[in-house]
Amino acid sequence: MKRGNSLALNLLALCKSLLRDEGGKGDRIVPPTGFTAQLTLFSAGAMAFLAVFALALALATGRLADHWSSELAGSVTVRVSAPADQQDGMVQSTLQLLRTTPGAGEPRQLPQEELARLLEPWFGPDMPVDALPVPALIDLPITDNDFDAEGLRLRLEAEVPGAVLDDHTEWRRPLVSAAKRLRMLGIVSLILITAASAAMITLSAKAALAANGQVIRVLRLIGARDLTIATAFVRRFTRRSAFGSAIGTVAGVAAVSILPDASAAGGFLTGLGFQGWDWLMPLSIPFVAAAVGFFATRWAALKMLEDVR
């Protein structure tokens, strides 16, 4: 017999024994425990359901941040303010200058109808925009990375006084920041859900282990190794966690799938849910739950076995 670390369970051996088909014998040494079984199933299912929503939030806000960032970063606006009789000339000069700007596409002056639409939320639909001293707006698409907003700003200042460059930074920054914080909220929620699941499964496992103190004692006395005893409990709780979370995941995905779509909800809810390959990501939740069940029960079983000679 050689000396070894009594509590250092071989993780690989534990994984193998989890997957090994023993015809249910391994499980049978642990008495059926209805309450802890239902508790584990319910908590794993509920946490998986919440995890689906947290995942959907994290993914959707990530997309939102990218969308807002790329939409507003894809173009700049040049505002031309001048007395009415000089405005056309200044607009032409500005367009001329913009056409020679490196990294920029074809500039486009926004027509009166489009300006009217932009002002409509503030002035109402019947406002005669022509009667207002509204500056001309020119939309300039950015087509290349060598576009230099600061250089363009200086050129405009020098060559067309009254033309002001707006690269949307002022708008973009808080929007992207808000979206990123929402994404972080979703990720933190996922972490908290995982931690809460681990805590609940650990409590359930500890309750089951405490209730089966005599079983563990008997098993040790007839020559059971820690690995064998721990595996019996770990296998049971891992399977329960996986099964419960699979049910919760299916319910969560179903609930997300019936959320109002972008066109119906609009506004903030636009795009909340899964898109494309995102739908595959919830599939990872039962595996994560199984891993949480595995490690939480393993830890609880090892702690318990420390007190049994």
Added chain:
Amino acid sequence: MIEMRDVGFGYHGGAELLSGMTLSLQPGMFHFLTGPSGSGKTTLLRLCYADLLPTAGQMTAYGHELRDLSRDDIADLRRRVGVVHQEPQFLDHLPVAENIALPLSIAHEPVDMDALRDLLGWVQLSQHARALPPSLSGGERQRAALARAVILSPDVVLADEPTGNLDWDMSMRLMQLLIELNKSGKTVLVATHDLNLIRATKAQVTARVLRISGGNLQLAGADL
């Protein structure tokens, strides 16, 4: 197989309950361990299957110092040393046959159903194979515990007051099984305070009687 040299033991670091114990369990021997209640018979047996560790002296099992054994080593030792307790514990949710076969299952050894049936017949529990342990009588529980203790064919069988709760006939029936085990080459150590049982057994098998007195182990003589 199991050797004690000047072994002492005290619970929780207190005064020594056992001291200067020197004992050698050799293959094929039948021992009785006797002494008044509280003298340390159960403690000595627990030392033998590493449920307790000596606080003094040297104790080896199969050539290995008991204090050096890892938890897995202790589990392996217990597969080579079968134990029958005064009040044997079972997994109450499993039938008797599965309880008896449990040491094989946890050792990942295949269960030979014919051998299991023979074992159940030997301890006269064939008709209780599918019963749950709580439904067994005291004698049946002891015989089931004995069957479980020997299913891995251990070298040593330790019995701690196995007849403590049994009537005379049932006690002799159990002792008969232990005698048969000894005759098949197993080393048997039975702790009991029942001198009549020792006398009746000695009439059938050569047995050494050890007495714990004042924390020391003595060879009992004709005063039995």
